[in-house]
Amino acid sequence: MFRNQYDTDVTTWSPAGRLFQVEYDMEAVKQGSAAIGLRSKTHAVLACVNKANSELSSHQRKIFKVDDHIGVAIAGLTADGRVLSRYMRSECINYGYTYESPLPVGRLVVQLADKAQVCTQRSWKRPYGVGLLVAGLDESGAHLYYNCPSGNYFEYQAFAIGSRSQAAKTYLERKFESFLESSRDDLIKDALFAIRETLQGEKLTSTVCTVAVVGVGEAFNILDQATVQALINEFEISGEQAPATASVAEEAAGDAAADQGGAAAEEEAAPMDI
Amino acid sequence: MPSEQKLGSAIVDTVFANMVSSQNESSLLSSEGDSQRTQYPYVTGTSVIGIKYKDGILMAADMGGSYGSTIRYKSVERLKQVGKHSLIGASGEISDFQEILRYLDELILHDSMWDDGNSLGPKEVHNYLTRVLYNRRNKFDPLWNSLVLGGVKNGQKYLGSVSMIGVHFEDDHVATGFGNHLARPILREEWREDLTFEEGVKLLEKCMRNLLYRDRSAVNKLQIAKITEEGLTISQPYSLKTFWNFAAFKNPTVGAEGSW
Numbered sequence: 001m002f003r004n005q006y007d008t009d010v011t012t013w014s015p016a017g018r019l020f021q022v023e024y025d026m027e028a029v030k031q032g033s034a035a036i037g038l039r040s041k042t043h044a045v046l047a048c049v050n051k052a053n054s055e056l057s058s059h060q061r062k063i064f065k066v067d068d069h070i071g072v073a074i075a076g077l078t079a080d081g082r083v084l085s086r087y088m089r090s091e092c093i094n095y096g097y098t099y100e101s102p103l104p105v106g107r108l109v110v111q112l113a114d115k116a117q118v119c120t121q122r123s124w125k126r127p128y129g130v131g132l133l134v135a136g137l138d139e140s141g142a143h144l145y146y147n148c149p150s151g152n153y154f155e156y157q158a159f160a161i162g163s164r165s166q167a168a169k170t171y172l173e174r175k176f177e178s179f180l181e182s183s184r185d186d187l188i189k190d191a192l193f194a195i196r197e198t199l200q201g202e203k204l205t206s207t208v209c210t211v212a213v214v215g216v217g218e219a220f221n222i223l224d225q226a227t228v229q230a231l232i233n234e235f236e237i238s239g240e241q242a243p244a245t246a247s248v249a250e251e252a253a254g255d256a257a258a259d260q261g262g263a264a265a266e267e268e269a270a271p272m273d274i
Numbered sequence: 275m276p277s278e279q280k281l282g283s284a285i286v287d288t289v290f291a292n293m294v295s296s297q298n299e300s301s302l303l304s305s306e307g308d309s310q311r312t313q314y315p316y317v318t319g320t321s322v323i324g325i326k327y328k329d330g331i332l333m334a335a336d337m338g339g340s341y342g343s344t345i346r347y348k349s350v351e352r353l354k355q356v357g358k359h360s361l362i363g364a365s366g367e368i369s370d371f372q373e374i375l376r377y378l379d380e381l382i383l384h385d386s387m388w389d390d391g392n393s394l395g396p397k398e399v400h401n402y403l404t405r406v407l408y409n410r411r412n413k414f415d416p417l418w419n420s421l422v423l424g425g426v427k428n429g430q431k432y433l434g435s436v437s438m439i440g441v442h443f444e445d446d447h448v449a450t451g452f453g454n455h456l457a458r459p460i461l462r463e464e465w466r467e468d469l470t471f472e473e474g475v476k477l478l479e480k481c482m483r484n485l486l487y488r489d490r491s492a493v494n495k496l497q498i499a500k501i502t503e504e505g506l507t508i509s510q511p512y513s514l515k516t517f518w519n520f521a522a523f524k525n526p527t528v529g530a531e532g533s534w
Contacts, residue, residue: 097405098401098402098405099394099397099398099401099402100397100398100400100401101395101397101398101401104390104392106388106390106391106392107388107390107392110388110390138392139391139392139428140391
């Protein structure tokens, strides 16, 4: 995209019928570090790559619990993401107070989308520069939605956003048909594999990624580092190729990975994390 | 008799004192004395009774609208449907009930406008009503009703009650007004988890008959509503058979000659 005379204002159309400011906004999402989501009938998993400015600083928080039954992963301007998370939490609390019942995810997502749309039609505002993957539970099961800065939203079986997300999307596209019936643990495994795809060769350890789960009978919770590392080791994917047939590769990589998993924790000068 | 006279004048004095004092109060300290809002109800419905039974909820209410001690209206429908899953029964001020029905209509309308497969169930409606009533109470302008809210959603039966001051609870059987004193003791003895429809109706009729005998604002024209997973039906109005041939009724003043 190049600068042109129709891109100064969000309220200016181009002759081709485009709103350039909104499109630039979506670029901001693509610059953020990757976040992926996937869901089965009963569970939804969010995972993201943690970027830190330097080894001295903490990671940016990219996954937020919105309510017991809803969580969100963001990519893009994390400040905007934080503000929207606060809005989502507020909506959930207000609904719960009036109706003693959890706010259906589908409705929260529409409210969020309408809020984003407002910013694309006011000359004194700018669009929110963050893409949101909303994972939640309602009466009809687990859901995953993607909310765009443009005010659009879509429901997904699995999706990835942020930088190098295309690699994750390719992986997910190969496997998504099996997700609906997947178990909780298989879903997490696939999430970790997808995250690994976005790392392009970098070692996958629990210091580099965050994983969160919500499901029937399980409130939204962010898995702690130790659990994630154990899962990574268990699935033996810290440096190995994603196995074509799980059993063969797991056996072969079994011993090597166990050693690597232990060593990795010491070797890496992990950036300060909270 | 001197003591009665003294009592009478004492009462008159108090009434006068109240009137004078409320006029003297400054607006900063104004109490309900000079409020322009609802102070007392005008046209009222009496008890509503609700019970859970095997397939859902049964509710009963008569069709009377009293104007003080006059039984002024005899075809007031006090049981109404709310959305797909709920049933509401109201006692108290009828115009406030009509107002509540308007609120609920708007609520259900907006709920279905989402068009997303989700719908408000009886628990949500009950809680919404609690919030409305409690907030009005806080403004010293209550909706003068006691409501029974029941329904079935996704196989779950729900029955709750909420009063004009926002007191709310759920139970297997609830009642409003006189029903609390005359019907609930019967229900406590005879209610069971797995009542059939016929047994439930008989139980409700037993309670309603009791109320008919003893509640002066009861009328002998009632409706029974049933709500299950499949849907809601409200019966046509009908009357209960009553029996007045009790010895005590036949000779009511036998123990107090001269009374009526």
